[in-house]
Amino acid sequence: xxxxxxxxxxxxxxxxxxxxxxxxxxxxxxxxxxxxxxxxxxxxxxxxxxxxxxxxxxxxxxxxxxxxxxxxxxxxxxxxxxxxxxxxxxxxxxxxxxxxxxxxxxxxxxxxxxxxxxxxxxxxxxxxxxxxxxxxxxxxxxxxxxxxxxxxxxxxxxxxxxxxxxxxxxxxxxxxxxxxxxxxxxxxxxxxxxxxxxxxxxxxxxxxxxxxxxxxxxxxxxxxxxxxxxxxxxxxxxxxxxxxxxxxxxxxxxxxxxxxxxxxxxxxxxxxxxxxxxxxxxxxxxxxxxxxxxxxxxxxxxxxxxxxxxxxxxxxxxxxxxxxxxxxxxxxxxxxxxxxxxxxxxxxxxxxxxxxxxxxxxxxxxxxxxxxxxxxxxxxxxxxxxxxxxxxxxxxxxxxxxxxxxxxxxxxxxxxxxxxxxxxxxxxxxxxxxxxxxxxxxxxxxxxxxxxxxxxxxxxxxxxxxxxxxxxxxxxxxxxxxxxxxxxxxxxxxxxxxxxxxxxxxxxxxxxxxxxxxxxxxxxxxxxxxxxxxxxxxxxxxxxxxxxxxxxxxxxxxxxxxxxxxxxxxxxxxxxxxxxxxxxxxxxxxxxxxxxxxxxxxxxxxxxxxxxxx
Amino acid sequence: xxxxxxxxxxxxxxxxxxxxxxxxxxxxxxxxxxxxxxxxxxxxxxxxxxxxxxxxxxxxxxxxxxxxxxxxxxxxxxxxxxxxxxxxxxxxxxxxxx
Numbered sequence: 001x002x003x004x005x006x007x008x009x010x011x012x013x014x015x016x017x018x019x020x021x022x023x024x025x026x027x028x029x030x031x032x033x034x035x036x037x038x039x040x041x042x043x044x045x046x047x048x049x050x051x052x053x054x055x056x057x058x059x060x061x062x063x064x065x066x067x068x069x070x071x072x073x074x075x076x077x078x079x080x081x082x083x084x085x086x087x088x089x090x091x092x093x094x095x096x097x098x099x100x101x102x103x104x105x106x107x108x109x110x111x112x113x114x115x116x117x118x119x120x121x122x123x124x125x126x127x128x129x130x131x132x133x134x135x136x137x138x139x140x141x142x143x144x145x146x147x148x149x150x151x152x153x154x155x156x157x158x159x160x161x162x163x164x165x166x167x168x169x170x171x172x173x174x175x176x177x178x179x180x181x182x183x184x185x186x187x188x189x190x191x192x193x194x195x196x197x198x199x200x201x202x203x204x205x206x207x208x209x210x211x212x213x214x215x216x217x218x219x220x221x222x223x224x225x226x227x228x229x230x231x232x233x234x235x236x237x238x239x240x241x242x243x244x245x246x247x248x249x250x251x252x253x254x255x256x257x258x259x260x261x262x263x264x265x266x267x268x269x270x271x272x273x274x275x276x277x278x279x280x281x282x283x284x285x286x287x288x289x290x291x292x293x294x295x296x297x298x299x300x301x302x303x304x305x306x307x308x309x310x311x312x313x314x315x316x317x318x319x320x321x322x323x324x325x326x327x328x329x330x331x332x333x334x335x336x337x338x339x340x341x342x343x344x345x346x347x348x349x350x351x352x353x354x355x356x357x358x359x360x361x362x363x364x365x366x367x368x369x370x371x372x373x374x375x376x377x378x379x380x381x382x383x384x385x386x387x388x389x390x391x392x393x394x395x396x397x398x399x400x401x402x403x404x405x406x407x408x409x410x411x412x413x414x415x416x417x418x419x420x421x422x423x424x425x426x427x428x429x430x431x432x433x434x435x436x437x438x439x440x441x442x443x444x445x446x447x448x449x450x451x452x453x454x455x456x457x458x459x460x461x462x463x464x465x466x467x468x469x470x471x472x473x474x475x476x477x478x479x480x481x482x483x484x485x486x487x488x489x490x491x492x493x494x495x496x497x498x499x500x501x502x503x504x505x506x507x508x509x510x511x512x513x514x515x516x517x518x519x520x521x522x523x524x525x526x527x528x529x530x531x532x533x534x535x536x537x538x539x540x541x542x543x544x545x546x547x548x549x550x551x552x553x554x555x556x557x558x559x560x561x562x563x564x565x566x567x568x569x570x571x572x573x574x575x576x577x578x579x580x581x582x583x584x585x586x587x588x589x590x591x592x593x594x595x596x597x598x599x600x601x602x603x604x605x606x607x608x609x610x611x612x613x614x
Numbered sequence: 615x616x617x618x619x620x621x622x623x624x625x626x627x628x629x630x631x632x633x634x635x636x637x638x639x640x641x642x643x644x645x646x647x648x649x650x651x652x653x654x655x656x657x658x659x660x661x662x663x664x665x666x667x668x669x670x671x672x673x674x675x676x677x678x679x680x681x682x683x684x685x686x687x688x689x690x691x692x693x694x695x696x697x698x699x700x701x702x703x704x705x706x707x708x709x710x711x712x
Contacts, residue, residue, distance in 0.1 A: 067662040071655060105689030106664060187666045203690050216685060218678035310694040314679035323683065323694065424656045425683055426663070427694040 007048070007056040009090065010169065011081055013114060014098035015107045016064030016345075017430050019126040021045075022156035023098060024061035027166065031442060035300035037327060038064060038428045039345030042074040044081065051170040060092060063344075066106075068113050071424075072347040082117055091119065094173060096165070098124045098154075101131035101138060102205075102431065104198060108190045111147070115177045121149045122174060124165055128153045130431070135201045143197040148178040157436065208431050215307050225308055232295045233396040236288050236368075238389055243287035251280035266471070273532040274467030275460070278525035282455055285369040285521070289451055290444055292365055296334055297443040301435035305330065306427055313425055319407040320414025322346065323425055325355040329406070332362035333399075334447075336573045340580055348423045354413045356580060357590055358406035360573050361566065363399050366520035370564050371398055373524050377549040378557040402565050405597065454519060462515040463525045470511070470530055484530065493530075503563065503599060504556040504606035517571055520564075555609035559602040566601060568594035633665075633686065633695075633703035636673040642705040644669045644688075650702060657702050664688045665703050 012020040016038030025032055028047030033040060045061040062081055063074035070076040077086070084091030097114045099107035115121055125131075125138065144151040152168050155161030194200075214220050255276035262268040299305055305327050313323025321329075324346045332339030339359045346352040363371070375391050382390040469489040476486065484490045492514070493507035500510050508530045516523035528544045548557070568574065568591045578587045630636045633644075647665050649657045665671070665688060672687040683694045 066659065069658060069662065071659050103690050106691045109662070109664070187664060187669070200690070204687065204692070212674070212685075216675050218676075222678050306694070310683060310685060311678055313683045313694065313696070314677050317696075422650070422656070422698055423696075424659070424699060425694055425696045426656070426659055426699060427683075429685065429692040429694060 007058045008051075008094065008169070009058045009060070009092045010094045010096055011060040011062055011092040012096050012098055013062050013078060013082060013110075014064060015066055015100070015103070015110050016428065018064065018098045018100040018103070018107060019154075019156040020064065020098045021061055023096075023124065023126065023154060023162060023165075024059060026156055026159075026162050027057075028059055031446065032061065033443075034439065035297075035305075036303040036430050036433050037300065037306050038430070039074060039327070039342070040300075042077075042341055042344035044077055051166065053170050055170065057169065065110070067110065072345055073352075074344040082114065082119075093120070094169070095119050095121045096124055096169070097121055098126050100127050101125045101153075102127055102134060102136060104138075104194060105190060108193060109186045112184075112186045112189055115147065115149060116179060116182075118176060118179070120174045121177050122165070122168060123147065123149055123151045124154045124162075125151060126154045126156050129155045129158070134205055137199045139197045143193065146193055146196060150174050205431055211432055212307070212429075215304065216310060221307075221311050225311055228299075230396060232292070233399060234389065234392040235295075236291050236392075236395070238392060240287040240291055244284050247284050247286065248280070251276060251283060255280065269471060270464065270467055273471075273529055274464050278463035278467070278529040278532075279455055279460055280528070282369055282459055282521045282525045285372060286448065286451055288368055288372060289365045290448060292368070293334060293444060293447045294440065296330065297440050298435045299330075301433060301439060303430045303432045306429050309427055310429065313427075316407075316410075317423070318411075320354055320410040320412075320417075321358070321407075322348065322351040322355075322423055324427060325351060328355055329359060329362050332359040332364060335364050335366065336360050336362065336570065337576045340573070340576050343580070347426070350417060350419060351423055353581060353586070354410045356577055357413060357586070358409050360568060360570070360590065360594060361402045361406040361409065363402045363565070364520070364570075366570070367564050369521045369524045371395060371561065373527075373545060373548075374557050374561050377545040378552075378554060398561060398565060401562075405565065409593070409597075454521070458519050459522050459525055462519070462522045463529055466511070466515055466526050467529050489530070502606070503602035504553070504559040504610070505563075505602075506552070506556065509556070509560060520570055553610070554613055555606045558609050559606035562605045563598050563602040566594050566598035568598070629707060630705055631707075632701050633671060633673070633705060634684065634697045634700040636671075636705070638673050638675050641670055641672040644671050645704045645706045648702050648704060654702075656699055660699065660702060663693065664691070671703070671705075 012024055014020050017036065017040070021032050021034045021041050024030065024045065024047060025034065028049045030045070030047050032045050041061060041063045043063065047059045047061070049057050049059065051057050060081065062078040065075040065078040067075075068079045068082060070079045080086035081089060081092070082095065095114055095117070097111050099111055111121075111123055123143075125140070131138065140151050140153065150168055152165045154165050215224060255272065259268055259272045259276070262271065308330075309323035309326040312326055316323055316325055325343070328339045328342040328346070330339075331342050336359045339362065340356050343352045343355045343359070346355060372395070375394050379391050379394050384390050384393060466489065469492075470484050470487050472487055474486070489511050490507070493511040496510035496513075497505070497507040505513075508527060511530055512523045512526035515526050524544070527548070531544060531547055574587050574591055577590055578584060630640075630642060633642070636642055644665050644667060646667055647657045647660045669688060674685040674687050674692060676685070677683045677694075682697045684697060684700050686693050686695050686700065
C-alpha cells in the first residue's frame with residue numbers, strides 16, 4: 001500500500017488514566033475499552049484515520065506510564081515505542097502527550113520527560129471540562145511558550161472534543177522541542193510551570209472527598225463493598241428471570257414451528273436435537289451475562305474499583321496477592337482472558353504470576369449457564385429471611401467458594417516462594433466519574449455481540465459435531481436401548497464414566513465435559529443435545545432443567561457444581577497463561593492443580609451428599 | 615486501628631519522622647525518599663510520583679485492616695501506599711524551612 005509509506009505515524013502517550021484511549025477512540029472511531037482506573041490499556045493498539053487534508057494518520061495508543069523508567073510490563077511497551085527500540089516498530093513521527101488538566105502536578109513531569117526524547121511533541125490537555133467545573137484556569141498561551149511545544153485543549157468524551165487537535169496534527173509538524181538542560185530538576189520545573197500558568201482553587205474535588213469519607217471508611221467502606229457485591233449476584237438472578245422466560249418461550253415456539261414443517265429424518269433430528277436443544281439452552285443466559293456486565297462496566301467507569309483495591313489490599317497481601325490484583329481478578333468474573341491480560345499493570349512479577357495462577361478460579365461468565373441450569377433444577381425457589389432468593393444465595397456462595405479457594409491457592413504459592421523481598425502497591429485513586437450511559441450501552445452491546453458470535457460460531461459448531469457423534473453410527477437392527485448408546489459419543493461417555501464414577505458423573509455428563517473444554521457454555525448445550533437424543537421423540541418440548549432434575553441424584557448435581565468452581569476447562573485460558581508468562585511449565589502447573597482440586601472437591605461433595613441423602 | 619504509632623511518645627512531643635507515622639488528616643512536608651538497599655525501584659518510583667523535597671503531603675486515611683495501606687495525597691493526586699513504602703519517605707521537622 002502506497003499510503004502506508006506516506007502515512008503520518010503518531011503515538012498517544014501520557015500518564016495512566018488521562019484519557020488516551022478515549023481520545024484514540026474519538027479520533028479513529030474505534031471502540032477500545034475505556035474505564036476509570038490506571039492501567040486499562042496494557043498493550044499497544046493501532047488505528048488509522050484520514051485527516052481533513054486527506055493525509056493518512058496511523059495512530060498508536062500506548063499503555064499509560066508514570067515514567068519512562070518503566071516499572072511494569074505495560075510501561076515497558078510505552079518506553080520502547082517512545083525510545084524507538086520496540087521490535088518491528090519504527091519510531092513515531094510525532095508524540096501526542098496527553099495530560100489530565102485536573103492532575104497537572106503529576107502529569108506535567110511526564111510531559112517534560114517526553115519532551116527530552118528528540119521527537120516532535122504536541123501536548124493535549126485533556127478533561128478540560130472537568131477542570132473548568134473545578135475552577136481550574138490554565139493560561140494555554142503561557143504554557144505553550146514555557147514548554148516550547150504546541151498545547152491543545154481536548155475533551156475526549158465529547159464528540160467535537162478533539163477537533164482542535166485534529167487540525168493541529170494536520171498542520172506542519174511542530175519543530176523539535178527545546179532539549180534544554182539534561183540535569184533539569186523535573187519536579188522543580190513542574191512547580192515553576194504551575195506557578196506561572198495555572199490557578200487552582202482546591203487540590204482535590206469536593207465530591208471525591210465526600211464520597212471517600214464513606215467509601216474508604218474502615219467499617220462502612222467494607223460494608224458498602226460487601227453489599228455491592230452481594231447485590232450484583234442477587235440481581236443477576238432476580239432481574240434476569242422474566243427476560244430468560246421470554247427467550248426460552250421464543251426458542252421453543254420457533255423450534256416447534258420449524259421442526260413441524262420437516263419430515264422425519266436426520267435433518268429434523270439435527271435441527272431439533274442439535275441446534276434448538278443445544279443452542280437454545282445457552283442462548284437463554286444472555287440476560288444474566290448482560291446484567292453482570294452492566295454492573296462490572298458501571299463499577300469500572302465510576303472509579304470505585306481502585307478504592308476496593310485499597311480496602312482489600314491488606315487481606316489480599318496476607319493471602320499472597322496485592323490490592324493491585326483486585327481489578328484483574330474482578331475482570332476475571334467476566335472472563336479469565338482479559339483478567340490475565342490486565343495483570344500486566346502489576347509491577348511485582350511474583351504478585352503478577354500468583355494473580356495469573358488464581359484468575360481461572362474466579363467464576364467467569366461462561367460458567368454462569370452451568371451454574372444457573374443446575375441451581376434452577378435442584379435448589380428450590382424459596383425466599384430466605386423474607387428478602388433474599390435462595391437460588392441467588394447459592395450462586396453467591398459458589399462465587400465466594402471460587403474467591404476463597406483463590407486466596408488459599410495464592411497463600412500456598414506465597415509459602416512455596418523463596419524470594420521474600422518487599423512487594424509494592426503504589427496505586428493511584430482516580431476522581432469519581434458518573435458512568436456515561438452511552439459508554440455502558442456500547443459496552444453491553446459489544447458483550448451481547450461477542451456472546452451471540454460465540455453461540456453462532458464455536459458453540460453451534462461443537463453442538464453439531466456432538467450431535468453427529470451422538471447420532472452415528474446408528475443402532476444395529478433389533479436394538480432395544482436408546483440409539484445414543486450405540487453411537488461414538490455414547491461409547492466415549494461410557495469409557496470416561498469409569499474415571500468419573502467416583503465423583504458421581506454419569507456418562508451424559510462425561511460427554512458434555514469434552515466440548516466444554518473449548519467453551520464452557522457448550523457443556524450445557526451438549527447436555528441439551530445428549531438428553532434430547534437419548535429420550536423419545538417428543539423430548540424437544542421438554543426443557544433440560546426439569547429433565548435432569550428428575551434423573552440426577554442431588555449428589556451428582558452438587559458434585560458437578562463444585563467441579564465447575566475449579567475445573568481448568570478452557571483451552572483459551574491456558575493459552576493466554578502460556579502467552580503472558582511465556583512458560584509451558586506454568587500452564588501445566590495451572591491445569592494440573594485445577595484438575596486435582598476439581599476432582600478432589602467433587603469427590604468429597606459427592607460422597608458426603610450421598611451419605612447424607614441415602 | 616487508629617492512632618497507631620511505632621514511636622513511644624511518652625517522653626517526647628509527637629513529631630512524625632516518616633510518612634508512615636503521620637496521623638490521618640495531618641499534613642507535612644517531604645524531606646527525601648530513602649533507598650532501601652541499592653537501586654531501590656520503589657524509592658525511584660516514589661520520587662517520580664512527586665515525593666521530593668519541599669512537597670507537601672497529606673495522610674488522608676488508613677486501610678481498614680491493620681491500618682495498612684495508607685491513602686496519601688501528593689500534589690493533586692491520591693495514592694495508596696503500603697506502610698513499608700511510606701516509611702521510605704522522610705518528613706521535614708515542623709520548624710525547619712524547606
